Amino acid sequence: MARKTSVKIARKKQPDSPAKKVRTVKSIKPASAKSVAKKQKPGKDDAGSKKDIILDLLRRKDGASVAELAAATGWQKHSVRGFLSGTVKKKLSLPLDSDRPEGGERRYFLRERS
Structure with a gap:
């Protein structure tokens, strides 16, 4: 494997000048509506x-499968499962439960608090 070598280049000293150079400021363009909308995040009450x-979907009587949740949000399945464990169970402390009917797909739902 070849070793990389670095070469240091000596910088030339700038001549001492009594007046400092002034930078020119570029004109600022107004933000477009599209860029403003992209930067705005939805509020917590949306x-x-x-x-x-x-x-x-989890509050429905029969709950929802990971595939249904992924289709509703546009997320990938592993993202849905991470949201269920990290946000629903840990951050929100909601009673998340799951059931897997015989030969069916696992369904998640919020059970009633006792």
Whole structure:
């Protein structure tokens, strides 16, 4: 394997000048509506947030499968499972339960608190 060698280049000293150079400022362009919308994050009270979509699906009587949650949010399946364990169970401390019917797909739901 070849070794990389670094070469240091000596910088030339700038001549002492009595007046400092002034930088010119470039004109600032106004932000477009598209870039402003991209930077804005939805607030915590937005009704259409992905967190609310998942929680609504989990509150249904028959709950929801990982595939249904992934389709509703546009997330990948591993992201949905991470959200369920990290946010729903740990951060929100909600009683998440799952059931796997015979030969069926595992379904997650929020059980009633006792």
